[in-house]
Every structure is written in structure tokens, then in C-alpha cells.
Amino acid sequence: MTRSGHRAIAVWLLGLVACVAVIAQTRFTADMSAFMPQRPSATQQLLVEQLREGALSRLLLVGIEGGEPAARAELSKQLAGRLAASPEFAGVQNGDAAALAKDRDLLFSHRYLLSPAVNPGRFTVDGLRRAIGDSIDLLASPAGLMIKSLLPRDPTGEMIELVGALGADHGPASAHGVWMSRDGRRALLMAQTVAPGADTDGQEQALARLRAAFGEVRERLPQAADMRLLVSGTPVFSVDARRTIRGEVERLAIVSGVGIIAVLMLVFRSLPALALGLLPVVSGALAGVAAVSLGFGHVHGLTIGFGTTLIGEAVDYSIYYFVQSREGNDGDWRARFWPTIRLGVLTSLFGFASLLFSGFPGLAQLGLYSMSGLLVAAAVTRFVLPPLRPAGFRPPDATAIGRAVAPLLGGLGRLRWLAFGLAVLAVATLVVQRDRLWNLRLSELSPMSPALLALDESLRGELGAPGQGYLVVVGAPEREAALAAAERVAGRLQVLVDQGVIAGFETPTRFLPSRATQQARRAALPERDELARRLREATAGLPLRAERLAPFLDDVETARSVESQPWLDAEILKGSHLTLAVDAMLLQRQSGWSVLLPLRAPAAGEIDAGRVRAAVADEPGAAFLDVGREANRLYAEYLDEAIVLSLAGFAAIAVLLAVSLRSVRRLLRVMAPLAIAVLLVMAGLALAGERMTLLHLVGLLLTVAVGSNYALFFDKADAAIEPRTLASLVVANITTVIGFGALATSTVPVLHAIGVTVGPGAVLALLLSAMLAGGRAR
């Protein structure tokens, strides 16, 4: 072994250790925000933050089925108790009547700071007379039963204002003191994880805690043996996605690994050579993950999934080396074949470099991963394999394979016209199908099973939990300013409710008014003697005598001073369910505070976005967001961007080849098979009714990357391609098809997309290269 060989091995080993060290520290995620833009506009930023950290990303929807309703309710209560006490959960709601009563008490004791009806006019003689008169009228109604006991303390009916604002007409059904589905078969809970959406590990832990707690409670309750736990919500999606991807990656790695190893064994007939042959792949994969981890701070599960695809291309390098080289004559291989391989590697790098510029972190990760993976795999093949090559190893003569295949490819060479004919047909197909080529829905990238989605929909419906829906967003540098802005917007939205444009809205200021508003309300409360005087005057002629209202005077007196009633703040709300609502709608962000006001669409259908926008137009920084549409629009934008980038990648490859081949004819000979292969794959997908996503596009890029090697070898063989070279190409092609064919069977849409594109694409690239090489195979 030469000195440079030793050095290469030492560098390689150090590199591997460094990669493993980096990977050991790496955080792996699986949330969909990887497919959200990096440099977004303000609203997009908010959308991404919502997906990564927002209340929705932390909300678990829980159902309990089976057993008797009463036992189910008991289980729900005990489960809620356990979850509330566990550090993984920020809050739990199950509609427990006792907990709701606590919330009501909190509202009642702070009613003079909370009620929107509190203003100076409310406590004048006239205002009091009107409010008390209304309360007396309400006693005549069936609803009067609810307020009769409160009347001495709350004759002006502030609590009615608050309860009305709570919107008693929506929210889950309940039975036996807890939330229960309408049909009574499921007890329902909502739980909020502490871990945000981007922290898949934390959410997985919370889910495990939930399942464990359910198991323990079920164990202890006598009639709970056949009860089942149903869980949905974004955390479940993230965790499940990661598990699915992990499982798929393992399965695919095993399937394609076994297939590829079998092929390599057949060709190499040597275990050491086989082991060596896999070194570039393994090194490349490790380097890829480490590079992404260093470059992005975390690695998306899909990037790892993509790792299996790298096997398909990186293994080609060692096949080229072992099949093309002869023992003791590495110099010959380096001189005759390496330049072609190097150009192929460069071509791939140019192609993938375009992905680095993608606004989607997910795609940029794929780009960096592929580039560093391929570079390292090629370098290991070039510098590490030769010195490690076992002495006396002679790969079995693969020229036999080459000779066997040569006539077939030779025959293909006479079908040049067929290649162009197919290309024309493909273009025609694409033109006809142009409106159905692309899938513009972000959800298509989600690896969720339909069963999980159906469960989510049913639990969401029963719980009345917010979907993605519609939001008005306001922001300000300070919390108080943000709340004040939200109060102004709420006033506008109330007008829309009255006009029927929206059915309703939520705002955190219902439970946490801005300090200014609290101040104004407190200032509207008269001092005790004055209030007593006005009360006597106001109740003259009413059937309710002022003497009976002493508790009212006491309560107002309490509410007047900060000493006896502190300002309502997040601290006071803590521990109640109101805090969950406030937390979900009031967000601290890097740039300040944002308030989200979710809107409810009218029963008749959709919200008129134009009218909502117009209503909040004069509030600076307020924006209306149709989350579902916005996400899809965003995705469509980035799909457009990815198309442009892919074309740029293709162009970069063309320039690279033009510069290195220095011949238009040769350039065309190399590019034409690749371009036609891409067209045929696209046309095939269109005919099969499969709409392309971002990941199909990546697959096409990979097709060009893999296929360029074939085309270059055919091009390099100036006169006729050698059987040895041909054999290496055929074997490389078979392993590629095995690797990507396995991917095509995946249930994870992203992996499937790549497999279904590259598998056929690689075969086509090889065949077309042979066709267009013009029958020069011997």
C-alpha cells in the first residue's frame, strides 16, 4: 500500500468518526414545516410558526371507547387528573363539570374587569335602572333560573354578558359530567403538549405518557377492561409520520440492500469485495446526514428516507471500479474510466446544487444531502478502495455479461428513430395533459393513512376543536399593544357577526383584556356611597329594593381597587382552562407579540374574505388568513420555484457538459437520452394518472444524475463500448432499479414519488443512451 493510500485511509477513517460524532448529536424531526418556506412573507412566517409551534401543533384529541358510559366518564376524569399532573402536558380538558365551575367562578369574580358592558354610563342612575330592569325581565324567562341566585351580587347582569360571550351554543356534548360524543359512545378529551410541533421527540414522549396513563387507569378501574384509547391531532401525525418513515426506511433498506447485495455477490463472487463495494455507500450516507445536521441544525426524517435512494447511485461507483479495473492496474482505470465517472459525479452535483437554492428547507436538505453523499462516495471509491483492494482479488470476468447484452443494445442502436418518435409522443401527451400534471395540494405530501385522517376528522367534529380554518392576525412589539389591537379588531369583527358575514370569532381579550381596557372599566366603577345613592334612585319603582343589593355594593367596591382585586393577568388565569384559550391565541414571537382571532364560517358556507379584509383594513398589521388556502398557495408557489430550479439544474448540467465535452454533437448525444428519458417518465406518470409533486421533480433530477453516467460512458466509447464497460453499466443499472423499485412500493408518498420516477427513468436512460449511441456497441 502506498503512502498516499495510507493517508487516504486515515483521512477517511477520521472523517467517518467525525460524521458519527455529529450524527450522535443530531435532532431528527418529521413535522411538515420542512415543506414550508425559509424566507417567507410575514403571513407565511406566521403560518409556519403555527405549524411548528402553534397551539394546533400541540393539541391532542383523545377519545375513549368501549365499556359503560358511566365507567367511561370515570376513566376520563382519572385520565385527565393524571395528565394534568404530568410534566409533558400544559393542559387537559375533558368537560369536567367541577373544572368548568372553577372557570365560571374566576369569570364571575373578575366580571367588572371583563364585561364589555362596563362603562361609565352603565353605573349612572339611568344605566343602572336599565340594566337592573333587564335582569328582572330575565327572571321572567326560563333563563332566569340561572341568574336568580346571582342577582344580589350581579344585578346589572355582567355574568350574562360574559357567558353569552363564551358562546354556550358550541363545544362538545357531555354526559355523566364529562365530554361525550353525541352518540354517547366516546368520552372526549383535549390535551395540549408542552413540546411544540417541531419537537417530535418531546411529542412522542407526551404520547407515550398518555398511553401509559390510560393503561394504568384502565388497570385500576373495574369495568374498564375493554375500553380503547383513540388519539389524534398534529402531534400524532408528526410522531406517526416519523415512525412510518423510519419503518419504511428500514424495510426499504433491507429489501433493496438484500437485492443489491445479491447482485453484487453474483458479479463480484467475493465477500471482501462485496464489503468494500458497500463502503462508498455507507460513507456517503453518513457524510450526507452529518452535512445536513451541520448545515441545518436538524435532519428531517424524509432526508434519511432519501438516504436509501443514495444506495442506488453511490453503489454504482464501486461497481464501476470493481468491474472496470484490473488488479495491479488501477492506474489504467484511473486514466481510462475515472475521468468519465468524475464528470458524471460533477454532473450530479450540478443538478443537485440547484436544490440548495430552494426556499423549502426540506428540498435544500435533500440537495445538501445528495451532494455531500455523492461527493464522499465518489472520493472513497477513487482514493480509499484501491489501497484497500484485497491482494489477489480478481473480479470474475464480467465481460461475459457485456457480451451477452451487447447484441441487444446493438439492436437498440438501430432504433434511433424510435427514441425520437417516443419523445414526440411524450411531448404530445404532456401538452394534452398539461392541466393535470401537477398536484398542488400540500397534503399530498403527508404520509398520513386515510384511517388516521378519518379518525382525526371525527374527533375534531365531536370536540368542535378548531380546524386550520380562518384567522385574523394582529401583531405588535409589546403584549399590551397587541391586546389593544386585538380589542379594536374584535370590535370590527362583531359588526361582521351582526351582518352575518361570519358566524362568530374568538379572541383572547375575552378573558385577558388589555390593561388599558381593564383600567377604563375599573375607572367606570363609582365609589360605594355614590353607587348606593344612585342605586336607591335607580331602583325606585322597581320591584327590587336597593337594600337587597348590599352584596353588589361590596363586590363593586372590591373591584375598584388594585389592592383588593389585582389586574387580571396570565398569572391569575393559570390553572384554569381559560389559560389554554389565551395561550393558543396570544403568541410571543421573535419580533414581538401576535394575537390570533379564529373566525367561524357562517352555516351557509364560506367566509367572504374580501369583506373581512375590508373590515380590518385600517388596523395596521392586521391580516386575514385562510390557512388551508394559504398553505396550498404557498406550496404551489414553491412548486413553481422548484420547477425553475430543476430547469436551472438541467441547464447547469448542459453548460458543464458543453464545457468539458467541447463539442455540440457530443453534448447532444449525452443530453438527448436524458431529456427524452425525463419526458417519457413524465408522460408515463401523466398517463398513469399520477400527479407530480415536488418530490417527483427531485426524482427527475436524480434520473438525470444517474443517467448522465450511462450517457457519458456511451459517449466516451468513441468507437464502440467495451463489453467490460457495458457490463458495469448493466449491473449498475440493475442495482439502481432494485433500489428505486423498492422505493416505488413505499406507502410514504415522498419516497414513492422518487422511486416511481427514478426506477423507470434509470432504465430508460440506459436504453436511450444505447439507442442514440448509434449501434456502436460491439
Added chain:
Amino acid sequence: MKRSGVLPWLTLLAWPLHVHSAWDVDALMKSLARHEGGRARFVETKTIALLDKPVVSSGELRYQPPARLEKRTLKPKPELMVLDGDTLLLERGKQKFQVRLAEQPEALAFVDSLRGTLSGDRATLEKSYKLRLDGNEQRWTLDLLPNDPRIAAFVLRITFGGANSQVEWIRYLQADGDSSTMTIEPVEAR
């Protein structure tokens, strides 16, 4: 002495009824069940300890046997209460409340007292109440005494009074001593 004097009289009063038409709870229920529904005016008087004088409200009732009852209050404040199947809807000004009765057994029992009587559904009534009938076919009163303590916690007794198949008044006696009486006067259907 006094007691022994009254009882025979009562027996005497009851005697002819039993002979002629077998007037009892079943007979009343049958008679009520024949009622075809329709419109009526009501006046409701609530006597509340907190207030110096009763609160009076009035409006219109519509009954569609067996499950839908609409109470439209016109005075003092317009209000609409609709009881349909197992939902109770209350609309007052801009505010709207909807209660799903199935979730609230107490409220359901309370509502069933009204609906069960109007539709002559003895089985439903006896799920939650003990029944006591007085009077005769032309002038009867039916007492409903809750046997569920959760209902008794807010209503001690519900009394219906009427003639033949027509309920003419309903009186609620609440656990805190407050009471309300609603008188009902049918509006002749054409």
C-alpha cells in the same frame, strides 16, 4: 272525628266517577293524548322572594304533539323558547342558547314533566315523578312530585290543572319557596 267525617265524603265524590267513566290517571292521559295541539295565549306570574312584586310575562304557546313546544314571550321582553325532540333553544335578543337535553338529565326530567303531561305519556312521567290526581274530568288537578333528589333540589311540586283534555294552568313550586303560575287560554283553531 273531623278526619273520619271528610273521608266518606271524598269517597262519595269519587264513587260516581268510577262508575260512569272510570276517571283516573290513565283516563286523563288518554284524554290528553287525544289533544291535537294548536295555539294558546299564556300569562305567567312568578313570585320571587327577592322581588317585592311578582314578575308577569305573557305571550303565545304552540304545541305540536308529541315533541315540539314553542313558547313565544312577547312581554316584557320578546323571547323564543323552542323545545323540539331533545334540544332546547332559547333566543333572546342577539343571544342564543342551545341546550342538548340528553346531556342534562335534570333538565330533561323537568322538560318531560311538561311534555309528558301535554302528550299524556304516563310512562315518561312516572320515570321521574309520583303522580297524584284530584278532581273530576271537568275540573282536575295533577300533582307531579319528583322522586329524584336532583330534581327535588330545585322543584318541589309541579301541578297541572285543567278541564277534559285541556291543560288550563301549570304551577311550579320551587325548592327555595319561589313559585310560578302559568295560565293557558286556547286560541280557537279554525
